[in-house]
Every structure is written in structure tokens, then in C-alpha cells.
Amino acid sequence: MNKLSIKLGLLFFLIIFGLETFMFFFLHSALVESRVEEELIALQTRGNSHRSILEKNFDDEIISHVTLMESEANTDVVITDKNGEVLNSSIPKERITNYIERPVNDISWEGHILEDNWKEEAFISTVSPIEINGQTAGHVYMFQSTESIHSLINRLNDHFLLTGLIAVCLTFVIIIILSKALTKPLIKMKEATSKISKGDFSVSLPKSGNDELGNLAESIQLLANDLNYLKQERNEFLASISHELRTPLTYIKGYTDIVYKRDLSNEDRDKYLNIILEETNRLSDLVKNLFNLAKIDENSFVIQKELLDLTDFIDKIEQKFTPAFQEKEMRFEVDCPEGQVLMADPSRLEQIIFNLLDNAIKYSSSGDKAILTVRNNNHTIHITIKDSGKGIPEKDIPYIFERFYRVDKSRTRALGGSGMGLAIVKELVHAHGGTIKIKSEENKGTEFELIFIGADKNENNSISR
Ligand SMILES: Nc1ncnc2c1ncn2[C@@H]1O[C@H](COP(=O)(O)OP(=O)(O)OP(=O)(O)O)[C@@H](O)[C@H]1O
Numbered sequence: 001m002n003k004l005s006i007k008l009g010l011l012f013f014l015i016i017f018g019l020e021t022f023m024f025f026f027l028h029s030a031l032v033e034s035r036v037e038e039e040l041i042a043l044q045t046r047g048n049s050h051r052s053i054l055e056k057n058f059d060d061e062i063i064s065h066v067t068l069m070e071s072e073a074n075t076d077v078v079i080t081d082k083n084g085e086v087l088n089s090s091i092p093k094e095r096i097t098n099y100i101e102r103p104v105n106d107i108s109w110e111g112h113i114l115e116d117n118w119k120e121e122a123f124i125s126t127v128s129p130i131e132i133n134g135q136t137a138g139h140v141y142m143f144q145s146t147e148s149i150h151s152l153i154n155r156l157n158d159h160f161l162l163t164g165l166i167a168v169c170l171t172f173v174i175i176i177i178l179s180k181a182l183t184k185p186l187i188k189m190k191e192a193t194s195k196i197s198k199g200d201f202s203v204s205l206p207k208s209g210n211d212e213l214g215n216l217a218e219s220i221q222l223l224a225n226d227l228n229y230l231k232q233e234r235n236e237f238l239a240s241i242s243h244e245l246r247t248p249l250t251y252i253k254g255y256t257d258i259v260y261k262r263d264l265s266n267e268d269r270d271k272y273l274n275i276i277l278e279e280t281n282r283l284s285d286l287v288k289n290l291f292n293l294a295k296i297d298e299n300s301f302v303i304q305k306e307l308l309d310l311t312d313f314i315d316k317i318e319q320k321f322t323p324a325f326q327e328k329e330m331r332f333e334v335d336c337p338e339g340q341v342l343m344a345d346p347s348r349l350e351q352i353i354f355n356l357l358d359n360a361i362k363y364s365s366s367g368d369k370a371i372l373t374v375r376n377n378n379h380t381i382h383i384t385i386k387d388s389g390k391g392i393p394e395k396d397i398p399y400i401f402e403r404f405y406r407v408d409k410s411r412t413r414a415l416g417g418s419g420m421g422l423a424i425v426k427e428l429v430h431a432h433g434g435t436i437k438i439k440s441e442e443n444k445g446t447e448f449e450l451i452f453i454g455a456d457k458n459e460n461n462s463i464s465r
């Protein structure tokens with residue numbers, strides 16, 4: 001009884017069965033009523049036609065002629081005079097006495113239905129007055145046995161019963177088919193969701209139209225696909241993390257073993273300890289970056305926006321970075337017009353620009369140059385960081401913002417990269433409501449463009465995300 005198809009089927013069946021029963025009952029009684037009415041009208045017409053003959057010649061010969069005619073038919077006639085005395089009849093008098101004894105005064109010439117209770121009476125009956133010279137000369141009573149009506153109705157009942165049975169069977173079959181067809185996609189969806197809840201996202205629900213059920217199936221399919229994608233991404237992410245952690249740990253362990261076990265010169269020991277320190281720093285950076293990304297992912301990351309004087313801000317960045325560019329023998333130029341303002345979290349914006357400038361240094365050679373430009377374009381602020389470094393191959397550009405993605409894994413690792421910088425930049429820019437664009441050509445250089453919504457000087461200066 002818990003099955004939806006059974007519940008639905010039973011409900012449909014009860015409703016349709018109820019409707020069918022009501023309609024059959026209505027049709028049956030309407031048919032019977034009209035049939036009885038037809039019989040009564042025919043009886044009345046027959047009586048009236050006898051009466052017309054009798055009005056022309058109301059004598060014994062015609063009376064017996066009419067009676068004889070009726071004795072051959074399945075109707076009967078009784079002819080009385082004006083006092084109600086039976087002149088002749090085609091039926092034994094005692095069977096109809098109680099009908100002809102009823103008062104029949106003031107009957108119109110069209111006649112009158114004397115008895116129409118076919119259910120309980122033995123006869124249905126009509127009476128027509130015989131009028132000669134404006135005076136009632138007698139009456140013509142017509143009788144029809146209700147047995148014929150009963151047998152007619154019995155035959156009708158048999159037909160109705162048979163039709164009813166066929167209708168019920170057909171309804172039953174149609175409802176079974178319909179409720180199965182209706183519940184089939186639901187059952188498939190239920191199976192799919194229980195598969196999903198067990199962690200198996202490889203469900204495939206067929207497209208079943210544009211109705212609510214079709215939309216539900218589509219949503220479940222989308223959910224399964226998304227979960228599957230997330231599962232794969234998580235697995236890849238975990239694999240990447242363990243790989244990234246393993247490499248510095250292997251170095252640290254290896255060099256610690258060397259320093260610990262071997263008799264080394266002070267110079268060698270310092271060299272190895274330096275490597276251990278570098279790898280430890282790299283490990284700690286990696287963990288810090290991962291932690292940052294995790295915070296952004298779970299939305300617990302708060303951006304404290306304030307009104308920044310970009311000219312000042314960029315000036316400080318220039319001061320901080322110039323030594324690093326000098327060390328790499330690169331030129332670093334800044335182009336920021338006076339009076340530029342932006343609503344941003346200063347430490348996060350610094351982190352964004354730091355990561356991009358860090359890449360510009362890391363992926364360029366001595367003699368190359370980098371330019372940081374700030375432009376105000378109507379309502380948007382554009383911060384561009386462009387270098388003339390080694391660029392990014394076209395095929396790698398779509399993946400450049402993915403976590404742990406590096407163009408040349410072995411070489412970039414030597415430069416200290418873990419592939420987290422741009423992922424963090426992208427998340428931080430989005431957290432500011434901005435966008436980031438990249439243009440790059442191999443061996444020519446790379447340009448990152450940050451686009452932020454411009455700030456009104458009167459804007460509230462502390463907005464958290
Ligand atoms: N300005 C650039 N020029 C050339 N290649 C770049 C530039 N910026 C990024 N890349 C390429 O994109 C990859 C991803 O950069 P991202 O900043 O995310 O990681 P990373 O620099 O390797 O490591 P991290 O920034 O975490 O220290 C880099 O490994 C590098 O191959």
C-alpha cells in the first residue's frame with residue numbers, strides 16, 4: 001500500500017468509478033422514464049383514435065369491432081357509457097375494475113393518463129372521453145400490461161450491466177497503465193537520488209519532456225553531475241596537495257639526514273641547513289595559501305573595504321618592489337594619475353598586486369621590464385600589470401587560474417612557485433566584486449588587467465563581504 005502507483009491508481013479508479021456509476025444511473029433512469037412516457041403517449045394516441053371512430057358511430061357494432069381489434073393487440077380497451085357502465089372490453093372486467101371506478105369527470109378531449117405507476121401497478125392506463133353533440137357519451141379506457149415494460153427494463157439492465165463491466169475493466173487497465181507511466185520517472189528519480197546519497201554520482205536520467213517531472217529529473221541530473229565534478233575536483237585537489245607537500249618534506253628529510261649523520265664541513269652544513277630553511281618556508285607559504293583559499297571557499301573570508309587613495313597606495317608598492325626588480329636587473333615603471341580612489345581592502349589589494357608583480361619578476365629575465373598602470377574609465381578603475389617576460393602558451397591560458405596549475409612544473413618549482421598565486425588573486429578580485437583578464441603571448445610578455453567598480457568619495461568606508 002506504500003507504492004505511489006497503487007495509491008494513485010486506487011484514487012483514480014475510485015474517482016472514475018464513482019463518476020461512471022453516477023452517469024450510468026442517470027442515463028438508465030432517463031432512458032426508462034422516456035421509454036415509459038413513449039408507451040403512455042402511444043397508448044393515449046391509440047385510445048384517442050378509437051374514440052374518434054366511436055364519436056362518428058357510437059353503436060354496438062363499432063364498439064365490438066374496436067374491442068375485437070384490441071383483443072389481437074398487446075394493449076386492451078374498455079368502452080363505457082356516460083354512467084360508467086362497461087359496454088364492451090377486450091380484457092376480463094375484474095382485472096381492471098379498480099381503474100375504471102376512478103372518477104373521470106372534467107377530462108379534456110385530448111384525454112388523460114389514468115395510471116403511470118409502472119413499478120407497482122399491473123397496468124398503465126389512459127382514458128379518452130367520447131363526446132357527441134357536446135355531451136359526454138362515454139369513455140374509452142386503454143390498458144397496457146406493465147409486464148412488457150418490466151421485461152424491457154430487464155433487458156436494458158442486462159445491457160447496462162455488460163457495458164458497465166466492460167467500462168470498469170477498461171478503466172482498470174487504463175489506470176494501471178497510466179499510473180505506471182506516471183510513476184515510472186518518479187521511481188527512476190528515487191533510485192537516482194538514493195544512488196547519489198550513497199556517493200555514486202554516475203546516474204543518468206533520460207530527458208522526459210518539459211513538464212514539472214522533466215524539470216525535476218533535469219535538476220537531479222545536474223546535481224549528480226555537479227557532485228561528480230566536485231568529487232573529482234576534490235580528489236585531484238587532495239592528490240595535488242599531497243604531492244606538493246611531499247616534495248618539500250622529502251627535501252627536508254633528506255637534507256636533515258645528511259646534516260645529522262655525516263661529518264660535514266661548516267660550509268656544507270650551512271648550505272644544507274639553508275636548503276632546509278627554504279623548503280620549510282615554502283611549506284609554510286603553501287599551508288598559508290591553502291588556508292586562505294579554504295577561508296575564501298567557505299565564505300568566512302571578510303573583505304574590509306575602505307576608501308583608498310590609489311596614488312599613495314601604488315607609490316608604496318613601487319617602493320617595496322623596486323629593490324626586487326633591481327636585483328633581477330629589470331626595469332619597473334608605474335603610471336598612476338593623481339587623485340585616483342578605490343573602495344578596497346588595502347591588505348588584500350596589496351596581496352593581489354604582490355602576487356602579480358611576483359610573477360612578473362619570476363617569469364621574466366634580466367633586461368625585461370614591467371609596468372603597473374592605473375586608469376579610470378568612467379565608472380571603472382583598471383589596474384594593469386604588464387611584463388615583457390616569457391609569456392604563457394595559448395593552450396595553458398584557460399587553466400592559469402586553477403589551483404596548483406603551472407606551465408612548466410619543474411622549472412617553476414625551481415623558481416619557488418606552487419601554482420597558488422593566481423588562484424588566490426582571482427578569488428580576491430571576485431571578493432571585491434571585480435574581474436581579472438589576461439593577455440599573454442609566448443616569449444613576448446603577459447598582461448593582467450584588474451577591473452574594479454569605481455568608488456564615490458562619499459561611499460561608506462567599511463563594507464564587509
Ligand atoms: N607573468 C607571467 N609570465 C609568465 N608566466 C606566468 C606569469 N604569471 C603566471 N605565469 C604562469 O602561471 C603559473 C601559475 O602562476 P601562479 O602565480 O598561480 O603560481 P606560481 O607563481 O607558480 O606559484 P605561487 O604564485 O603560488 O608562488 C606559473 O607557474 C607560470 O607558469
Ligand SMILES: [Mg+2]
Pocket residue numbers: 355358359417420421422
Ligand atoms: Mg605566482
